[in-house]
């Protein structure tokens with residue numbers, strides 16, 4: 001059995017995959033709190049992720065009554081970019097500053113300038129720095145907490161930290177590392193000079209984790225953890241990766257021409273590439289994939305984070321919220337939202353705030369405000385897909401994942417707004433599935449090198465273990481496409497008038 005863990009922004013999920021039948025035989029989930037402060041601060045306690053992993057893993061084992069000794073390997077997926085700083089003893093020195101934290105926007109702007117603007121960033125790092133990336137969080141830590149900064153012994157990403165808890169090893173793999181902002185995504189190595197500009201007092205060779213290939217193991221499970229869950233002592237922990245990289249594997253997006261779109265807390269659109277994707281729009285992050293390729297990606301910060309905020313404001317549960325959205329017509333009778341509750345990454349508006357527009361005495365209803373929020377979040381995803389250029393326009397179908405993808409109404413709205421067919425994978429926890437598959441790939445690679453009897457490529461594993469759920473297949477409907485063509489034009493006009501973002505073609 002192979003275990004996949006996904007530490008998302010709102011919860012940590014565990015799936016246990018039987019690689020012979022291809023079935024998920026057990027699942028567990030535990031949520032974790034987000035600490036939100038003034039000025040865009042968004043943090044989590046790394047120890048909460050550990051507690052959630054333990055709870056979700058216990059739940060999976062208990063509900064399935066699976067013998068834990070049948071588990072051979074574990075893979076961990078995690079929300080990207082979060083900064084986990086540890087002291088010599090491996091204890092967090094500060095809460096993890098997350099991908100959606102915008103407190104460090106001034107530090108990010110200063111770093112971009114120091115590197116020579118967008119062109120300088122692209123030249124040095126292969127991508128343009130964004131406020132969410134780890135780099136500006138470290139610069140902020142240096143300025144705001146100099147005493148703790150001086151005690152930093154190790155800087156990890158969320159999934160690296162969980163790997164460290166599982167194995168005791170400080171390692172990183174290329175996919176997640178490429179979202180730090182001090183990693184050269186073209187050449188796939190830490191950028192020592194950029195790191196030295198951000199943190200001159202820290203020795204990169206000491207504080208940055210050792211880089212490994214995606215198919216390599218991070219290590220073996222620590223004896224205490226094996227005893228805690230009743231696992232065998234030889235369980236391998238694979239390199240794991242960022243949640244988007246793992247979702248790519250979990251949707252079979254490991255070849256050109258496929259597009260995965262996630263409606264999680266964030267919204268992401270990504271396509272796989274065998275080479276570094278030269279010439280992309282600077283808003284596209286040329287991340288590495290966690291399989292040896294690249295995963296150009298556009299991330300918007302306000303998808304289910306926005307719908308959840310409006311839903312909770314009205315005190316609705318998910319079913320009531322969905323019923324409210326369904327009861328309003330497309331276009332929400334003229335109500336529009338720019339849903340930038342968390343600032344926004346693409347378009348690059350880290351200081352932006354959310355705003356409703358077009359409200360009058362007739363249309364100001366909960367139903368219209370709920371619908372407008374789902375529509376606004378989805379227009380942001382169309383904007384993201386357009387930024388992808390040829391990588392996006394080549395897509396004939398979107399593979400849809402993340403919590404929002406569970407809503408049939410939202411799937412139809414998205415198909416209409418994008419004017420593209422959408423479909424979900426059978427295993428909706430695609431990042432956790434991808435992590436489980438990568439864990440198995442890591443075992444197979446080891447076996448191929450003579451330590452065991454079997455070998456299987458990642459492609460063969462994805463072909464065998466990733467299946468689409470044809471009941472979720474959704475085609476764009478002409479009336480919806482026409483209504484949303486106008487809705488999207490109105491959204492772009494609003495983006496232009498409120499934030500100066502050109503309306504484009």
Ligand SMILES: Nc1ncnc2c1ncn2[C@@H]1O[C@H](COP(=O)(O)OP(=O)(O)O)[C@@H](O)[C@H]1O
Pocket residue numbers: 007008009010011263264265266304305307308318322401402403404405406407410
């Ligand atoms: N049927 C649904 N309709 C709309 N939103 C949903 C639905 N089911 C789940 N969600 C939302 O999905 C979100 C969780 O998505 P998920 O991808 O697990 O997030 P993350 O990985 O960022 O923690 C929650 O905000 C939840 O409200």
Ligand SMILES: O=C(CO)[C@@H](O)[C@H](O)COP(=O)(O)O
Pocket residue numbers: 008009010078079080081099132179242243244262264265266267268299
């Ligand atoms: O910052 C990014 C991608 O660059 C986000 O996609 C995070 O990786 C968080 O993902 P979710 O919690 O929304 O899945």
